[in-house]
Amino acid sequence: MSGHQTAGRLLPTTLVLVALVSAVVGSLGAPLITAVSAEYHVSLAAAQWTLTIALLSGVVATPILGRLGSGSRRRPVVLVTLATVAAGGALSVPALPFWLLLVGRAAQGVGLGVTALLMATAREHLPPDRAASTIALLSVTSTAGIGVGYPLAGLLTDLADVHAAYALGLAVSVLALVTAWLGLPDAKASAPARVDWTGGVLLAAGLLTLLIAISQTGPWRDHPALMGLVTAAALAALAVWTLIETRRPAPLVDVRLLRHPAVAAANTAMLAAGAGMYLLLSLITRYVQTPSGVGYGFGLDTFRAGLVLVPFSVLGFAAGKLAPWMRRRAGAPSLLAGSVAVVLAAFAVFGTARGDISGPVVAMSVLGFGVGAFSAAMPALILGAVPPHETASAMSVNQVVRSTGFALGSALAGLILAGHPRHGSPFPSDGGYTTAAWIGAATMLLAALAIPLAGRRPRA
Known part of the structure; x- marks a missing residue:
């Protein structure tokens, strides 16, 4: 050989x-x-x-x-x-x-x-x-x-x-x-890509402002109007960046490709699903580390709390290995919809059966399989609508959307739990976790609504 x-x-x-x-x-x-x-x-x-x-x-x-x-x-x-x-x-x-x-x-x-x-x-x-x-x-x-x-x-x-x-x-x-x-082999392209550094600076400013705003739970409680203005300013910067990129001969991101319904819908689904998935991940991790003396939780230390995430990774990788086989038989949109259903089942387990440690562990395991299948199905939808030479650019945008969704999910979990204080304790009430679980499930349903459009293919 x-x-x-x-x-x-x-x-x-x-x-x-x-x-x-x-x-x-x-x-x-x-x-x-x-x-x-x-x-x-x-x-x-x-x-x-x-x-x-x-x-x-x-x-x-x-x-x-x-x-x-x-x-x-x-x-x-x-x-x-x-x-x-x-x-x-x-x-x-x-x-x-x-x-x-x-x-x-x-x-x-x-x-x-x-x-x-x-x-x-x-x-x-x-x-x-x-x-x-x-x-x-x-x-x-x-x-x-x-x-x-x-x-x-x-x-x-x-x-x-x-x-x-x-x-x-x-x-x-x-x-x-x-x-x-x-x-790692060399790229087959013969010419280096041009980078729109002005667009990079503007995109970085908009994303940084947006992510910092949505990741700070305290200011949202104390100064909601100010944080709303900061978020609006970040979104305005991103809108200006989008307008500029459509007029660049060599844009940082080819926004015209992202406007295709399949790509736009896939990124929309990724944003909503990323928020829902990370919200549940944050809830379970925080819940199992809560001291049992509070009235709920299991008081796990750092190492044992980390072990709860092991089935998440194991089943996530298993789903990733099975995903190509499932996608060939059912199609990427159907696999994506099935993944959302699996994540919804994880929310249901955590929302109704967390009194024993087995409940959060099962919920984390089911979540891992759903996240793995969803993550494996997503690239097929995007790559089916973009040319090969734009693979890195298109997938990098999807990675940014995913990270933004994760930040949204983390912030949303903190905001919901902070809105359910437990009298005389720094820990939230147990009911706050239930409310957060159902709100996260609703977020996953929003992702499901975008999936039908994500299955569309570009015209020749």
């Missing part, structure tokens, strides 16, 4: 490994918030930024990386991005000032934009069937992979300290960089 054939056989493994590492590193902030607060003597709200800043940098970097990776520079862009992630990991390991930890986490968050480039590589270098299954698995990995880092980070923190958990992030980042260096 020739070296070229061997590389082709190993390419899917290489791509999935790099995507998994990016997901693990991006998720390291969530289980470490309490430990960071104690280690650096900062408030929990400040420690929360170790997660938020990674998400924000990933959202800003993703469309720029997607455009850079649409031309001949895809391989060096991936390698430089992974080197940046490793450098961020190096800043997070030693006991440096807290602001340097935030800089390191921001650098690590840039890696969240790599997945779209890996999808473009798969579409370009693999046969159609293998490319489709690999892209589906990459989409699943970037979502379900977050459950891999939670228990490992929690265990290392409990056994040593928070710096040991961040050392794990540095180690896997270096592994991803070496893997990509050895196994």
Whole structure:
């Protein structure tokens, strides 16, 4: 067997490994918030930024990386991005000032934009069937992979300290960089893609403002009118960006492609479903860590709470492996609708049967399967409506939409629970979780309404 054939056989493994590492590193902030607060003597709200800043940098970097990776520079862009992630990991390991930890986490968050480039590589270098299954698995990995880092980070923190958990992030980042260096092929394009840096700055400003606004639950309670104005300003900036991009000869994102009903509907479904899925993920994670003395909850420590996410990842990956087979028989829109039904079942389990620890575990498991199937079906809808050379750009936008949905779900969970205080306790009432579950289920129904349009194909 020739070296070229061997590389082709190993390419899917290489791509999935790099995507998994990016997901693990991006998720390291969530289980470490309490430990960071104690280690650096900062408030929990400040420690929360170790997660938020990674998400924000990933959202800003993703469309720029997607455009850079649409031309001949895809391989060096991936390698430089992974080197940046490793450098961020190096800043997070030693006991440096807290602001340097935030800089390191921001650098690590840039890696969240790599997945779209890996999808473009798969579409370009693999046969159609293998490319489709690999892209589906990459989409699943970037979502379900977050459950891999939670228990490992929690265990290392409990056994040593928070710096040991961040050392794990540095180690896997270096592994991803070496893997990509050895196994990632050059792009077939002969010319580098042009980047609209003005559009990038405007998009970054709009997205940053929007995500910061929707991720802050306290200001929404205390100053709702001001936060409404900030959100409106962010949406206005994004509207201006959209207008400018339609007139650029080489736009950051080809907005004309995104206006196609299939692509627009797929992104709409991704936004609503992302909010619903992450809302339930946040509810379950928070519920199982609530001290049992409150009257509900199970008082799980960081490590055991992370173990609750293991079935989420396992069943998510299983759904990703089954998705190509299911899609061939039922079609991507039907698979997407079925995935929404599975997630709705997870909401129903959590909303009605969480008195025993088995209830949240079952809900998390069902959620994982639904998220995995949904994530695997989504790329097929988008890639069926865009030309191959726009794969990285179109999928990067979908990744941004997904991250925005996740931020919306996290903020919505916090707002609903904050609106159901428990007298004499800092914890919300148990009824707040029930209300949040049904609101999340309604959000998933909104996603279902967009699915029929997502199945439409462009005219020849």
